Amino acid sequence: MSDCSSCGVRGRAICASLDARELAELGRMGHRQRVGAGQTLLWEGDEVPLVANVLKGVLKLVVAAADGREQIVGIVFPSDFIGRPFGKESPYRVTAMTDAEVCIYNRNSFDTFAGSHPHFQQKLLHRTLDELDRARCWMMLLGRKSAAERVASFLLEMSERLPAEAGYAAESPTRFELPFGRQQIADLLGLTIETTCRQLTRMRAEGLVDLPSRREVVIRDRQAMARVAG
Amino acid sequence: MSDCSSCGVRGRAICASLDARELAELGRMGHRQRVGAGQTLLWEGDEVPLVANVLKGVLKLVVAAADGREQIVGIVFPSDFIGRPFGKESPYRVTAMTDAEVCIYNRNSFDTFAGSHPHFQQKLLHRTLDELDRARCWMMLLGRKSAAERVASFLLEMSERLPAEAGYAAESPTRFELPFGRQQIADLLGLTIETTCRQLTRMRAEGLVDLPSRREVVIRDRQAMARVAG
DNA sequence: CGCGTCCTTGACACATATCAAGCCAAGTGG
DNA sequence: CCACTTGGCTTGATATGTGTCAAGGACGCG
Numbered sequence: 469m470s471d472c473s474s475c476g477v478r479g480r481a482i483c484a485s486l487d488a489r490e491l492a493e494l495g496r497m498g499h500r501q502r503v504g505a506g507q508t509l510l511w512e513g514d515e516v517p518l519v520a521n522v523l524k525g526v527l528k529l530v531v532a533a534a535d536g537r538e539q540i541v542g543i544v545f546p547s548d549f550i551g552r553p554f555g556k557e558s559p560y561r562v563t564a565m566t567d568a569e570v571c572i573y574n575r576n577s578f579d580t581f582a583g584s585h586p587h588f589q590q591k592l593l594h595r596t597l598d599e600l601d602r603a604r605c606w607m608m609l610l611g612r613k614s615a616a617e618r619v620a621s622f623l624l625e626m627s628e629r630l631p632a633e634a635g636y637a638a639e640s641p642t643r644f645e646l647p648f649g650r651q652q653i654a655d656l657l658g659l660t661i662e663t664t665c666r667q668l669t670r671m672r673a674e675g676l677v678d679l680p681s682r683r684e685v686v687i688r689d690r691q692a693m694a695r696v697a698g
Numbered sequence: 699m700s701d702c703s704s705c706g707v708r709g710r711a712i713c714a715s716l717d718a719r720e721l722a723e724l725g726r727m728g729h730r731q732r733v734g735a736g737q738t739l740l741w742e743g744d745e746v747p748l749v750a751n752v753l754k755g756v757l758k759l760v761v762a763a764a765d766g767r768e769q770i771v772g773i774v775f776p777s778d779f780i781g782r783p784f785g786k787e788s789p790y791r792v793t794a795m796t797d798a799e800v801c802i803y804n805r806n807s808f809d810t811f812a813g814s815h816p817h818f819q820q821k822l823l824h825r826t827l828d829e830l831d832r833a834r835c836w837m838m839l840l841g842r843k844s845a846a847e848r849v850a851s852f853l854l855e856m857s858e859r860l861p862a863e864a865g866y867a868a869e870s871p872t873r874f875e876l877p878f879g880r881q882q883i884a885d886l887l888g889l890t891i892e893t894t895c896r897q898l899t900r901m902r903a904e905g906l907v908d909l910p911s912r913r914e915v916v917i918r919d920r921q922a923m924a925r926v927a928g
Numbered sequence: 929c930g931c932g933t934c935c936t937t938g939a940c941a942c943a944t945a946t947c948a949a950g951c952c953a954a955g956t957g958g
Numbered sequence: 959c960c961a962c963t964t965g966g967c968t969t970g971a972t973a974t975g976t977g978t979c980a981a982g983g984a985c986g987c988g
Contacts, residue, residue, distance in 0.1 A: 529834070531835060531838040539842045541834035556831070600829055600833060601782070604761060604772065604833055605761060605771075606837060607836060610837055612767045612768070649966065659944080662947095666944095666968085681953095698763055844975080879935085892977075895936060
């Protein structure tokens, strides 16, 4: 059982639509859990019926082929929702990219709760629609964009979606720290690690970005970057 | 105002969750409309607030870049739902691939109706979740699969999703007619028309498929095809 | 029959993958 | 504090799959 009143994402997660009594009811059904970086919370085709809210950290949704190729099909941040409500098994793996903390619910109880709280379900629908839009834009990137365009698009999207860290400006920060390494950028962009790397090097050489350390990025010319993103 | 009782997809579309009284209410809000092949129902960034159900025909959802490159990010069949409820503009274009017929609703009225009919909204959520899963699997295809794998995956998916035409077996038909031409297959797979074409020719030469006419497909070796699909 | 559109095939170019080495930073143990 | 190791990153050389450009073929339609 979770103490929702102390929850860091209270107000941003789907739970925001609940009043005190409802929140208590849902809280009794869920519990917090830590997930270490690299640990997998949910396997594709998993029987385990669970859904969750992200409290802390960043997780990836991965579709893997039999031969080991991987494509990251989504990234979830604090206050985002994880899982496949309503009986279907998850078609993708959910793995933590950083140390994370999630609030887990049994899917059946969650489904029942959602079914009897329309406002809550509506929130879930909103989120799912937004996710769908994002996924579809990403399909354009994967299907039609060049390596340079992909990397530029990626950096711009990250600069907007990454939760502002302490010390960085909140709105469209120009400097941010990626929660993952080169291979994972490649898996996200549908490229190899080498191509990804070369593009980053080139962009640094051209003065578009600065890369102070492995995971830090400074966008030096946002406009030019947007032009490259296509 | 539509006559829902005579609707061809009554029972399969989201409206299936409604009783007679509710159906009448929704019916008063909607009206049928024909959309000719090639005609665009909805433009990306469109202000027109509408959503719709597909009654007949096949439509594509397209994301286009400034330079003309296009990526099809979804295909909708009869009983499928079109549009972006809850205030956001559609991020993609919706164009008919065949002569089609849709049942159109004003988005605001639709939102209000959905908000007050939880069962209906739940159906919408189910559909959206399914769409999202499908989109994510497609991302794997676009990001990581070879041309041969893409074409094979495409043919298999079409053989399952294409509404069975008269004269064809209903379940996973081996013979079917594509509702679109080579360029559109290419836009769907993130390939050029030439590459798509060559792969089809190769598969025919290898005896995997038969292509009796431009739009007809016969899968001759489903298992081998699945193996190629990766 | 002639015309237009879509499809197919071919030759070639090029972007990205692949293979292989080396580099760098952080950690570990002496 | 300094070798040494390790894992991730970067760079280079080369291969290859897919795109591009161009021509020809098939089909449908007036």
